[in-house]
Amino acid sequence: MIAAIDTGDTAWMLTATALVLMMTPALGLFYAGLVRSKNTLNTFMMCIAAIAVAAVTWAAVGYSLAFDGNGDLVGGLGNAFMQGVDFDPRPEGTIPELVFFAFQATFCIITVALISGAVVERMRFGAFLLFAALWSVLVYAVLAHWAFGEGWLLTGGTLDFAGGVPVEMASGFSALAAALVVGARKDYGRQALLPHNAVYVLLGAGLLWFGWFGFNGGSGFSTGQNSVLAFTNTLLCPATTLVAWFVLDLMRGRKVTAIGAATAIIVGCVLITPAGGYVSPGWAMALGALGAIPSWGIIAYRTRTRVDETLDVLAAHGAAGFFGILFIGFVAQTGWNGVSDGLLYGNADQLWDQAKAALAAPAYAFVATFVLLKVIGAVMPLRATDREEAMGMDINQHGEEAYVTGEGAILLLPDDHGKAAVPVADPG
Amino acid sequence: MKLVIGIVRPEQANQVLEALHRAEVRGFSISRVQGHGGEMDRVETYRGTTVQMGLSEKVRFEVAVSDGFVDKTVQALCEGGRTGEVGDGKIFVVPLDHAVRIRTGDTDEGAVTPVSK
Numbered sequence: 001m002i003a004a005i006d007t008g009d010t011a012w013m014l015t016a017t018a019l020v021l022m023m024t025p026a027l028g029l030f031y032a033g034l035v036r037s038k039n040t041l042n043t044f045m046m047c048i049a050a051i052a053v054a055a056v057t058w059a060a061v062g063y064s065l066a067f068d069g070n071g072d073l074v075g076g077l078g079n080a081f082m083q084g085v086d087f088d089p090r091p092e093g094t095i096p097e098l099v100f101f102a103f104q105a106t107f108c109i110i111t112v113a114l115i116s117g118a119v120v121e122r123m124r125f126g127a128f129l130l131f132a133a134l135w136s137v138l139v140y141a142v143l144a145h146w147a148f149g150e151g152w153l154l155t156g157g158t159l160d161f162a163g164g165v166p167v168e169m170a171s172g173f174s175a176l177a178a179a180l181v182v183g184a185r186k187d188y189g190r191q192a193l194l195p196h197n198a199v200y201v202l203l204g205a206g207l208l209w210f211g212w213f214g215f216n217g218g219s220g221f222s223t224g225q226n227s228v229l230a231f232t233n234t235l236l237c238p239a240t241t242l243v244a245w246f247v248l249d250l251m252r253g254r255k256v257t258a259i260g261a262a263t264a265i266i267v268g269c270v271l272i273t274p275a276g277g278y279v280s281p282g283w284a285m286a287l288g289a290l291g292a293i294p295s296w297g298i299i300a301y302r303t304r305t306r307v308d309e310t311l312d313v314l315a316a317h318g319a320a321g322f323f324g325i326l327f328i329g330f331v332a333q334t335g336w337n338g339v340s341d342g343l344l345y346g347n348a349d350q351l352w353d354q355a356k357a358a359l360a361a362p363a364y365a366f367v368a369t370f371v372l373l374k375v376i377g378a379v380m381p382l383r384a385t386d387r388e389e390a391m392g393m394d395i396n397q398h399g400e401e402a403y404v405t406g407e408g409a410i411l412l413l414p415d416d417h418g419k420a421a422v423p424v425a426d427p428g
Numbered sequence: 429m430k431l432v433i434g435i436v437r438p439e440q441a442n443q444v445l446e447a448l449h450r451a452e453v454r455g456f457s458i459s460r461v462q463g464h465g466g467e468m469d470r471v472e473t474y475r476g477t478t479v480q481m482g483l484s485e486k487v488r489f490e491v492a493v494s495d496g497f498v499d500k501t502v503q504a505l506c507e508g509g510r511t512g513e514v515g516d517g518k519i520f521v522v523p524l525d526h527a528v529r530i531r532t533g534d535t536d537e538g539a540v541t542p543v544s545k
Contacts, residue, residue: 191442387511390439399472407462408483412471 006094009222013095013103019214020106024051024113026211030204030262031117034311037196038392039121040402046120046128050113053129054136058105065141070150074142094222103218108140111167117311118175119182122383125397131376139368143170143361157353159332159340161230162219164274164325165361172318173362174369176309181373184308186386198258205262209238212269216276229336230276233284238268240288248296263316267295270320275328278337291323322358329354429524429536432501434489435463436509436517441487444508451504454542456491465515486517492527492540
Protein backbone atom coordinates (compact mmCIF):
# COMPACT_ATOMS: atom_id res chain seq x y z
CA MET A 1 0.00 0.00 0.00
CA ILE A 2 1.26 3.42 -0.86
CA ALA A 3 0.52 5.89 1.90
CA ALA A 4 -0.79 9.33 1.03
CA ILE A 5 1.37 12.42 1.13
CA ASP A 6 1.03 14.25 4.45
CA THR A 7 1.39 18.00 3.99
CA GLY A 8 2.47 18.63 7.57
CA ASP A 9 5.20 16.02 7.36
CA THR A 10 6.33 17.36 3.99
CA ALA A 11 6.50 20.94 5.23
CA TRP A 12 8.65 19.92 8.19
CA MET A 13 10.95 17.74 6.08
CA LEU A 14 11.53 20.54 3.57
CA THR A 15 12.56 22.76 6.49
CA ALA A 16 14.67 20.07 8.12
CA THR A 17 16.54 19.49 4.84
CA ALA A 18 17.50 23.15 4.65
CA LEU A 19 18.59 23.09 8.30
CA VAL A 20 20.88 20.11 7.69
CA LEU A 21 22.40 21.67 4.57
CA MET A 22 23.30 24.72 6.66
CA MET A 23 25.30 22.50 9.00
CA THR A 24 28.03 22.05 6.38
CA PRO A 25 29.02 25.73 6.04
CA ALA A 26 28.61 25.92 9.85
CA LEU A 27 31.12 23.08 10.13
CA GLY A 28 33.36 25.03 7.74
CA LEU A 29 33.25 28.00 10.11
CA PHE A 30 33.92 25.76 13.12
CA TYR A 31 36.90 24.09 11.41
CA ALA A 32 38.23 27.37 9.96
CA GLY A 33 38.42 28.88 13.43
CA LEU A 34 40.38 25.90 14.71
CA VAL A 35 43.21 26.17 12.15
CA ARG A 36 45.95 28.77 11.67
CA SER A 37 44.96 31.94 9.80
CA LYS A 38 46.96 31.01 6.70
CA ASN A 39 44.76 27.93 6.19
CA THR A 40 41.34 29.51 6.88
CA LEU A 41 40.00 29.45 3.33
CA ASN A 42 41.34 26.03 2.41
CA THR A 43 39.75 24.53 5.51
CA PHE A 44 36.41 26.22 4.83
CA MET A 45 36.59 25.26 1.15
CA MET A 46 36.92 21.56 1.97
CA CYS A 47 33.44 21.76 3.50
CA ILE A 48 32.05 23.76 0.57
CA ALA A 49 33.64 21.22 -1.78
CA ALA A 50 31.85 18.44 0.07
CA ILE A 51 28.52 20.04 -0.90
CA ALA A 52 29.58 20.25 -4.53
CA VAL A 53 30.99 16.76 -4.85
CA ALA A 54 28.72 14.72 -2.61
CA ALA A 55 25.47 16.21 -3.97
CA VAL A 56 26.51 15.14 -7.47
CA THR A 57 27.69 11.64 -6.54
CA TRP A 58 24.56 11.19 -4.42
CA ALA A 59 22.31 12.02 -7.39
CA ALA A 60 24.38 9.82 -9.70
CA VAL A 61 24.71 6.57 -7.74
CA GLY A 62 25.00 7.17 -3.97
CA TYR A 63 21.28 7.44 -3.26
CA SER A 64 20.52 4.35 -5.30
CA LEU A 65 23.22 2.25 -3.64
CA ALA A 66 21.90 3.28 -0.24
CA PHE A 67 18.14 3.11 -0.73
CA ASP A 68 17.31 0.92 -3.73
CA GLY A 69 16.43 -2.67 -2.92
CA ASN A 70 17.10 -4.93 0.04
CA GLY A 71 20.56 -6.42 -0.55
CA ASP A 72 22.36 -7.21 2.70
CA LEU A 73 25.50 -5.22 1.94
CA VAL A 74 24.61 -2.73 -0.76
CA GLY A 75 21.56 -1.50 -2.68
CA GLY A 76 20.92 -1.62 -6.39
CA LEU A 77 21.21 0.80 -9.28
CA GLY A 78 17.48 1.15 -9.88
CA ASN A 79 17.47 4.79 -8.74
CA ALA A 80 20.80 5.70 -10.34
CA PHE A 81 20.74 9.21 -11.82
CA MET A 82 17.52 9.74 -9.87
CA GLN A 83 15.43 7.41 -12.02
CA GLY A 84 12.02 7.03 -10.43
CA VAL A 85 12.70 9.60 -7.73
CA ASP A 86 9.62 11.83 -7.99
CA PHE A 87 6.54 13.11 -6.17
CA ASP A 88 5.34 9.70 -4.96
CA PRO A 89 6.30 8.63 -1.45
CA ARG A 90 8.47 5.61 -0.70
CA PRO A 91 6.64 2.58 0.72
CA GLU A 92 5.32 3.53 4.18
CA GLY A 93 6.47 7.10 3.65
CA THR A 94 4.32 10.20 3.81
CA ILE A 95 6.59 12.65 1.99
CA PRO A 96 7.51 12.84 -1.71
CA GLU A 97 10.60 10.76 -2.48
CA LEU A 98 12.24 13.92 -3.88
CA VAL A 99 12.22 15.41 -0.38
CA PHE A 100 13.50 12.16 1.14
CA PHE A 101 16.29 12.14 -1.47
CA ALA A 102 17.33 15.73 -0.69
CA PHE A 103 17.21 15.17 3.08
CA GLN A 104 19.46 12.11 2.78
CA ALA A 105 21.79 13.98 0.40
CA THR A 106 22.51 16.58 3.07
CA PHE A 107 23.61 13.77 5.41
CA CYS A 108 26.07 12.42 2.86
CA ILE A 109 27.41 15.95 2.31
CA ILE A 110 28.13 16.74 5.94
CA THR A 111 29.71 13.35 6.56
CA VAL A 112 32.21 13.91 3.75
CA ALA A 113 32.91 17.40 5.12
CA LEU A 114 33.51 16.02 8.62
CA ILE A 115 36.44 13.86 7.51
CA SER A 116 38.31 16.90 6.22
CA GLY A 117 39.00 17.77 9.86
CA ALA A 118 41.60 15.00 9.95
CA VAL A 119 43.66 16.27 7.02
CA VAL A 120 43.37 20.08 7.07
CA GLU A 121 46.44 22.31 6.72
CA ARG A 122 48.30 19.83 4.49
CA MET A 123 46.17 17.75 2.10
CA ARG A 124 46.09 18.95 -1.52
CA PHE A 125 42.69 20.29 -2.55
CA GLY A 126 42.58 18.24 -5.77
CA ALA A 127 43.34 15.00 -3.96
CA PHE A 128 40.62 15.83 -1.42
CA LEU A 129 38.05 16.35 -4.20
CA LEU A 130 38.78 12.92 -5.66
CA PHE A 131 38.75 11.34 -2.20
CA ALA A 132 35.41 13.01 -1.38
CA ALA A 133 33.80 11.73 -4.58
CA LEU A 134 34.94 8.14 -4.09
CA TRP A 135 34.37 8.04 -0.32
CA SER A 136 30.79 9.34 -0.64
CA VAL A 137 29.95 6.32 -2.80
CA LEU A 138 32.21 3.54 -1.51
CA VAL A 139 31.87 4.21 2.20
CA TYR A 140 28.94 6.53 2.95
CA ALA A 141 26.39 4.98 0.59
CA VAL A 142 27.28 1.47 1.76
CA LEU A 143 26.98 2.28 5.48
CA ALA A 144 23.79 4.29 4.85
CA HIS A 145 22.37 1.17 3.21
CA TRP A 146 23.34 -0.97 6.21
CA ALA A 147 21.66 1.31 8.72
CA PHE A 148 18.96 3.28 6.83
CA GLY A 149 18.26 1.28 3.66
CA GLU A 150 17.28 -2.33 3.97
CA GLY A 151 20.79 -3.56 4.74
CA TRP A 152 21.79 -6.17 7.29
CA LEU A 153 21.95 -3.84 10.30
CA LEU A 154 18.47 -2.38 9.82
CA THR A 155 16.83 -5.71 9.05
CA GLY A 156 18.84 -7.31 11.88
CA GLY A 157 17.25 -4.97 14.41
CA THR A 158 19.95 -2.33 15.01
CA LEU A 159 18.44 0.97 16.07
CA ASP A 160 20.16 4.03 14.61
CA PHE A 161 17.85 7.02 14.59
CA ALA A 162 19.80 9.68 12.72
CA GLY A 163 23.13 8.27 11.69
CA GLY A 164 25.39 6.91 14.42
CA VAL A 165 26.57 4.35 11.85
CA PRO A 166 26.90 6.11 8.48
CA VAL A 167 27.57 9.65 9.76
CA GLU A 168 29.26 9.64 13.14
CA MET A 169 31.21 6.38 13.41
CA ALA A 170 31.92 6.40 9.66
CA SER A 171 33.42 9.90 9.70
CA GLY A 172 35.28 9.38 12.98
CA PHE A 173 37.03 6.15 12.08
CA SER A 174 37.62 7.24 8.48
CA ALA A 175 39.24 10.38 9.88
CA LEU A 176 41.65 8.25 11.89
CA ALA A 177 42.58 6.26 8.78
CA ALA A 178 42.97 9.46 6.74
CA ALA A 179 45.24 11.03 9.36
CA LEU A 180 47.43 7.92 9.36
CA VAL A 181 47.73 7.72 5.56
CA VAL A 182 48.18 11.45 4.87
CA GLY A 183 50.55 11.86 7.82
CA ALA A 184 51.10 14.59 10.38
CA ARG A 185 51.62 18.27 9.57
CA LYS A 186 55.32 19.01 9.29
CA ASP A 187 55.38 21.17 12.42
CA TYR A 188 53.13 18.86 14.47
CA GLY A 189 54.69 18.10 17.84
CA ARG A 190 57.42 20.72 17.31
CA GLN A 191 55.49 23.97 17.39
CA ALA A 192 52.29 25.09 19.04
CA LEU A 193 49.64 24.99 16.29
CA LEU A 194 46.83 27.04 17.76
CA PRO A 195 43.26 27.89 16.72
CA HIS A 196 43.28 31.34 15.14
CA ASN A 197 39.74 32.47 15.92
CA ALA A 198 37.77 31.04 18.85
CA VAL A 199 34.73 33.15 17.95
CA TYR A 200 34.36 31.31 14.61
CA VAL A 201 34.58 28.07 16.56
CA LEU A 202 31.77 29.04 18.95
CA LEU A 203 29.58 30.50 16.21
CA GLY A 204 30.13 27.43 14.04
CA ALA A 205 29.22 25.13 16.93
CA GLY A 206 26.10 27.17 17.66
CA LEU A 207 24.94 27.02 14.05
CA LEU A 208 25.67 23.28 13.95
CA TRP A 209 23.49 22.76 17.01
CA PHE A 210 20.69 24.78 15.38
CA GLY A 211 20.97 22.70 12.21
CA TRP A 212 21.05 19.50 14.26
CA PHE A 213 17.38 20.03 15.21
CA GLY A 214 16.66 19.33 11.54
CA PHE A 215 19.16 16.48 11.44
CA ASN A 216 17.69 14.60 14.41
CA GLY A 217 14.20 16.07 14.35
CA GLY A 218 13.86 15.19 10.67
CA SER A 219 15.08 11.63 11.02
CA GLY A 220 11.60 10.40 11.89
CA PHE A 221 10.54 11.64 8.41
CA SER A 222 7.38 13.02 9.91
CA THR A 223 6.03 15.23 12.65
CA GLY A 224 5.28 12.12 14.69
CA GLN A 225 6.27 11.16 18.22
CA ASN A 226 9.78 9.88 17.45
CA SER A 227 10.62 13.14 15.68
CA VAL A 228 9.28 15.24 18.53
CA LEU A 229 11.20 13.16 21.08
CA ALA A 230 14.42 13.43 19.04
CA PHE A 231 13.93 17.19 18.69
CA THR A 232 13.69 17.80 22.42
CA ASN A 233 16.47 15.33 23.19
CA THR A 234 18.66 17.40 20.83
CA LEU A 235 18.19 20.29 23.23
CA LEU A 236 18.72 18.35 26.45
CA CYS A 237 21.58 15.99 25.65
CA PRO A 238 24.13 18.57 24.39
CA ALA A 239 23.20 20.86 27.29
CA THR A 240 24.22 18.20 29.80
CA THR A 241 27.36 17.46 27.78
CA LEU A 242 28.26 21.14 28.15
CA VAL A 243 27.79 20.95 31.90
CA ALA A 244 29.87 17.78 32.14
CA TRP A 245 32.60 19.33 29.97
CA PHE A 246 32.69 22.40 32.22
CA VAL A 247 33.25 20.10 35.20
CA LEU A 248 36.00 18.12 33.41
CA ASP A 249 37.71 21.36 32.32
CA LEU A 250 37.51 22.72 35.87
CA MET A 251 38.98 19.55 37.32
CA ARG A 252 41.94 19.67 34.96
CA GLY A 253 42.77 23.33 34.47
CA ARG A 254 40.59 25.27 36.94
CA LYS A 255 39.15 27.19 33.99
CA VAL A 256 36.18 26.56 31.71
CA THR A 257 37.42 26.95 28.13
CA ALA A 258 35.50 28.37 25.16
CA ILE A 259 36.87 25.93 22.61
CA GLY A 260 36.11 23.13 25.06
CA ALA A 261 32.51 24.36 25.21
CA ALA A 262 32.24 24.41 21.41
CA THR A 263 33.60 20.87 21.30
CA ALA A 264 31.11 19.79 23.98
CA ILE A 265 28.19 21.05 21.87
CA ILE A 266 29.32 18.89 18.96
CA VAL A 267 29.94 15.86 21.19
CA GLY A 268 26.50 16.21 22.80
CA CYS A 269 24.76 16.48 19.43
CA VAL A 270 26.63 13.41 18.18
CA LEU A 271 25.76 11.39 21.29
CA ILE A 272 22.04 11.95 20.79
CA THR A 273 22.15 11.42 17.01
CA PRO A 274 21.68 7.62 17.03
CA ALA A 275 19.55 7.62 20.19
CA GLY A 276 17.32 10.67 19.63
CA GLY A 277 14.01 9.02 18.89
CA TYR A 278 14.53 5.93 21.07
CA VAL A 279 15.41 7.06 24.59
CA SER A 280 13.53 9.09 27.19
CA PRO A 281 14.49 12.71 27.85
CA GLY A 282 15.89 11.67 31.23
CA TRP A 283 18.15 9.07 29.69
CA ALA A 284 19.14 11.56 26.97
CA MET A 285 20.45 13.85 29.71
CA ALA A 286 22.33 10.98 31.33
CA LEU A 287 23.76 10.09 27.92
CA GLY A 288 24.99 13.67 27.46
CA ALA A 289 26.79 13.69 30.79
CA LEU A 290 28.31 10.19 30.67
CA GLY A 291 29.20 10.34 26.98
CA ALA A 292 31.30 13.47 27.51
CA ILE A 293 33.91 11.48 29.40
CA PRO A 294 35.36 9.22 26.65
CA SER A 295 35.49 12.04 24.08
CA TRP A 296 37.13 14.41 26.55
CA GLY A 297 39.64 11.72 27.48
CA ILE A 298 40.52 10.87 23.87
CA ILE A 299 41.13 14.53 23.02
CA ALA A 300 43.39 14.92 26.06
CA TYR A 301 45.28 11.74 25.18
CA ARG A 302 45.48 12.16 21.38
CA THR A 303 47.50 15.39 21.53
CA ARG A 304 50.26 13.49 23.33
CA THR A 305 50.61 11.00 20.45
CA ARG A 306 52.17 11.30 17.01
CA VAL A 307 48.77 10.88 15.36
CA ASP A 308 47.84 14.26 13.90
CA GLU A 309 44.10 13.69 13.58
CA THR A 310 44.01 17.43 13.52
CA LEU A 311 40.52 18.51 14.56
CA ASP A 312 39.67 15.39 16.61
CA VAL A 313 36.94 13.94 14.41
CA LEU A 314 37.54 10.54 16.02
CA ALA A 315 36.96 11.84 19.54
CA ALA A 316 34.01 14.09 18.74
CA HIS A 317 32.23 11.88 16.19
CA GLY A 318 33.66 8.36 16.24
CA ALA A 319 33.78 7.88 19.99
CA ALA A 320 30.55 9.74 20.74
CA GLY A 321 28.71 7.91 17.93
CA PHE A 322 30.00 4.59 19.29
CA PHE A 323 28.87 5.49 22.81
CA GLY A 324 25.45 6.67 21.61
CA ILE A 325 24.80 3.53 19.55
CA LEU A 326 25.63 1.27 22.51
CA PHE A 327 23.67 3.40 24.98
CA ILE A 328 20.45 2.67 23.05
CA GLY A 329 21.03 -1.03 23.77
CA PHE A 330 20.80 -0.33 27.49
CA VAL A 331 18.05 2.26 27.87
CA ALA A 332 15.67 2.10 24.89
CA GLN A 333 12.06 2.03 26.11
CA THR A 334 9.07 0.86 24.08
CA GLY A 335 6.94 3.30 26.04
CA TRP A 336 8.88 6.16 24.46
CA ASN A 337 9.86 4.79 21.05
CA GLY A 338 7.16 2.25 20.22
CA VAL A 339 9.81 -0.08 18.78
CA SER A 340 12.01 -1.85 21.29
CA ASP A 341 13.32 -2.06 24.85
CA GLY A 342 16.96 -2.12 25.91
CA LEU A 343 18.82 -4.28 28.43
CA LEU A 344 17.64 -2.31 31.47
CA TYR A 345 14.04 -2.89 30.40
CA GLY A 346 14.46 -6.62 29.90
CA ASN A 347 15.64 -6.97 26.29
CA ALA A 348 19.31 -8.02 26.18
CA ASP A 349 19.06 -8.82 22.46
CA GLN A 350 18.87 -5.12 21.64
CA LEU A 351 22.30 -4.55 23.17
CA TRP A 352 23.74 -7.28 20.95
CA ASP A 353 22.12 -5.71 17.87
CA GLN A 354 23.71 -2.37 18.84
CA ALA A 355 27.12 -3.99 19.47
CA LYS A 356 27.13 -5.50 15.96
CA ALA A 357 26.82 -2.00 14.49
CA ALA A 358 29.42 -0.59 16.89
CA LEU A 359 31.96 -3.18 15.70
CA ALA A 360 31.15 -3.50 12.00
CA ALA A 361 30.76 0.17 11.04
CA PRO A 362 34.10 1.40 12.46
CA ALA A 363 35.93 -1.60 10.97
CA TYR A 364 34.49 -1.08 7.49
CA ALA A 365 34.99 2.71 7.56
CA PHE A 366 38.59 2.47 8.77
CA VAL A 367 39.71 -0.24 6.35
CA ALA A 368 37.88 1.13 3.30
CA THR A 369 39.21 4.66 3.86
CA PHE A 370 42.73 3.42 4.49
CA VAL A 371 42.78 1.43 1.22
CA LEU A 372 41.05 4.20 -0.76
CA LEU A 373 43.60 6.82 0.28
CA LYS A 374 46.51 4.45 -0.39
CA VAL A 375 45.16 3.95 -3.92
CA ILE A 376 44.65 7.69 -4.51
CA GLY A 377 48.11 8.31 -3.06
CA ALA A 378 49.57 5.92 -5.65
CA VAL A 379 48.29 8.04 -8.55
CA MET A 380 48.71 11.57 -7.17
CA PRO A 381 50.43 13.26 -4.23
CA LEU A 382 48.06 13.51 -1.26
CA ARG A 383 49.77 16.39 0.45
CA ALA A 384 51.35 19.73 -0.36
CA THR A 385 55.12 20.13 -0.21
CA ASP A 386 56.68 21.29 3.06
CA ARG A 387 57.30 24.69 1.51
CA GLU A 388 53.66 25.09 0.44
CA GLU A 389 52.51 23.91 3.85
CA ALA A 390 54.71 26.57 5.47
CA MET A 391 53.32 29.34 3.23
CA GLY A 392 49.79 28.28 4.00
CA MET A 393 47.28 26.37 1.92
CA ASP A 394 45.16 29.45 1.14
CA ILE A 395 47.73 31.09 -1.11
CA ASN A 396 49.11 28.01 -2.78
CA GLN A 397 45.88 26.02 -3.28
CA HIS A 398 43.43 28.84 -3.94
CA GLY A 399 45.44 31.99 -4.72
CA GLU A 400 43.55 33.94 -2.08
CA GLU A 401 43.98 34.94 1.54
CA ALA A 402 41.33 35.16 4.24
CA TYR A 403 42.64 38.38 5.74
CA VAL A 404 44.04 40.21 2.74
CA THR A 405 44.75 43.93 3.20
CA GLY A 406 45.16 44.90 -0.43
CA GLU A 407 48.04 47.22 0.44
CA GLY A 408 50.64 47.17 -2.29
CA ALA A 409 48.47 45.04 -4.57
CA ILE A 410 48.82 45.89 -8.26
CA LEU A 411 45.74 45.51 -10.43
CA LEU A 412 46.32 43.34 -13.49
CA LEU A 413 44.14 44.17 -16.48
CA PRO A 414 42.48 41.19 -18.18
CA ASP A 415 44.62 41.35 -21.35
CA ASP A 416 47.92 41.47 -19.47
CA HIS A 417 48.10 37.71 -19.03
CA GLY A 418 49.78 38.22 -15.69
CA LYS A 419 52.49 40.47 -17.10
CA ALA A 420 51.34 43.95 -16.14
CA ALA A 421 53.69 46.90 -16.30
CA VAL A 422 55.08 46.82 -12.80
CA PRO A 423 55.21 50.30 -11.28
CA VAL A 424 57.59 49.30 -8.49
CA ALA A 425 61.14 48.02 -8.62
CA ASP A 426 61.47 45.06 -10.96
CA PRO A 427 64.81 43.31 -10.53
CA GLY A 428 64.49 41.70 -14.01
CA MET B 429 77.44 46.67 20.66
CA LYS B 430 75.28 46.29 17.54
CA LEU B 431 71.63 46.19 16.57
CA VAL B 432 71.02 43.26 14.23
CA ILE B 433 67.86 43.64 12.15
CA GLY B 434 66.71 40.56 10.27
CA ILE B 435 63.69 40.62 7.94
CA VAL B 436 62.53 37.08 7.15
CA ARG B 437 59.60 35.13 5.71
CA PRO B 438 56.79 34.61 8.25
CA GLU B 439 56.84 30.88 7.54
CA GLN B 440 60.53 30.79 8.49
CA ALA B 441 60.07 32.77 11.71
CA ASN B 442 59.86 29.66 13.87
CA GLN B 443 63.03 28.24 12.33
CA VAL B 444 64.79 31.52 13.15
CA LEU B 445 63.51 31.40 16.73
CA GLU B 446 64.90 27.90 17.08
CA ALA B 447 68.25 28.92 15.55
CA LEU B 448 68.52 31.92 17.87
CA HIS B 449 67.74 29.67 20.80
CA ARG B 450 70.50 27.25 19.78
CA ALA B 451 72.93 30.19 19.43
CA GLU B 452 71.99 31.22 22.98
CA VAL B 453 70.75 34.60 21.85
CA ARG B 454 68.04 35.28 24.41
CA GLY B 455 66.75 38.83 24.04
CA PHE B 456 65.02 40.17 20.94
CA SER B 457 61.75 41.57 19.68
CA ILE B 458 59.79 40.73 16.54
CA SER B 459 57.16 42.57 14.55
CA ARG B 460 55.03 41.85 11.51
CA VAL B 461 55.93 44.11 8.60
CA GLN B 462 55.10 44.34 4.93
CA GLY B 463 57.88 44.78 2.46
CA HIS B 464 59.01 44.55 -1.08
CA GLY B 465 62.37 43.28 -2.24
CA GLY B 466 61.85 42.52 -5.91
CA GLU B 467 59.86 39.30 -5.70
CA MET B 468 56.63 39.52 -7.70
CA ASP B 469 55.58 35.91 -7.78
CA ARG B 470 52.25 36.07 -5.96
CA VAL B 471 49.18 36.58 -8.12
CA GLU B 472 45.78 36.36 -6.43
CA THR B 473 42.28 36.59 -7.87
CA TYR B 474 39.18 37.85 -6.08
CA ARG B 475 35.92 37.53 -8.03
CA GLY B 476 37.57 38.23 -11.35
CA THR B 477 39.89 40.93 -10.05
CA THR B 478 43.42 39.68 -10.51
CA VAL B 479 46.16 41.39 -8.53
CA GLN B 480 49.85 40.97 -8.14
CA MET B 481 50.83 41.27 -4.50
CA GLY B 482 53.54 43.92 -4.48
CA LEU B 483 54.08 43.82 -0.73
CA SER B 484 54.76 40.59 1.09
CA GLU B 485 54.25 39.78 4.73
CA LYS B 486 57.57 39.59 6.59
CA VAL B 487 58.68 39.21 10.17
CA ARG B 488 61.29 41.66 11.45
CA PHE B 489 63.66 40.55 14.20
CA GLU B 490 65.52 43.19 16.18
CA VAL B 491 68.35 41.84 18.28
CA ALA B 492 70.62 44.12 20.32
CA VAL B 493 73.84 42.24 21.10
CA SER B 494 77.31 42.77 22.49
CA ASP B 495 80.09 42.50 19.89
CA GLY B 496 80.88 38.86 20.64
CA PHE B 497 77.36 37.81 19.67
CA VAL B 498 77.05 39.63 16.35
CA ASP B 499 78.31 36.83 14.12
CA LYS B 500 76.35 34.16 15.96
CA THR B 501 73.17 36.19 15.60
CA VAL B 502 73.68 36.85 11.90
CA GLN B 503 74.44 33.19 11.35
CA ALA B 504 71.31 32.11 13.20
CA LEU B 505 69.15 34.48 11.14
CA CYS B 506 70.65 33.15 7.89
CA GLU B 507 70.35 29.55 8.93
CA GLY B 508 66.74 29.84 10.04
CA GLY B 509 65.57 32.20 7.30
CA ARG B 510 67.04 30.66 4.17
CA THR B 511 64.91 28.71 1.68
CA GLY B 512 66.96 29.57 -1.41
CA GLU B 513 64.08 31.30 -3.22
CA VAL B 514 63.81 35.02 -3.99
CA GLY B 515 62.22 36.72 -0.99
CA ASP B 516 64.19 35.17 1.87
CA GLY B 517 64.85 38.64 3.29
CA LYS B 518 67.77 40.78 4.50
CA ILE B 519 69.94 41.29 7.54
CA PHE B 520 71.22 44.71 8.57
CA VAL B 521 73.82 45.26 11.30
CA VAL B 522 73.92 48.80 12.63
CA PRO B 523 76.01 50.38 15.38
CA LEU B 524 74.28 50.97 18.67
CA ASP B 525 75.16 54.07 20.68
CA HIS B 526 73.52 53.40 23.96
CA ALA B 527 71.19 50.90 25.69
CA VAL B 528 69.36 51.02 29.01
CA ARG B 529 67.54 48.29 30.92
CA ILE B 530 64.50 50.09 32.26
CA ARG B 531 64.00 47.95 35.37
CA THR B 532 67.50 48.33 36.81
CA GLY B 533 68.97 51.28 34.97
CA ASP B 534 71.81 49.03 33.70
CA THR B 535 73.40 50.53 30.62
CA ASP B 536 75.09 49.35 27.42
CA GLU B 537 76.69 45.85 27.60
CA GLY B 538 74.94 45.23 30.91
CA ALA B 539 71.60 46.12 29.39
CA VAL B 540 71.88 43.81 26.36
CA THR B 541 73.19 40.84 28.32
CA PRO B 542 70.19 38.82 29.46
CA VAL B 543 69.81 38.19 33.16
CA SER B 544 70.58 34.55 33.66
CA LYS B 545 68.23 33.73 36.48
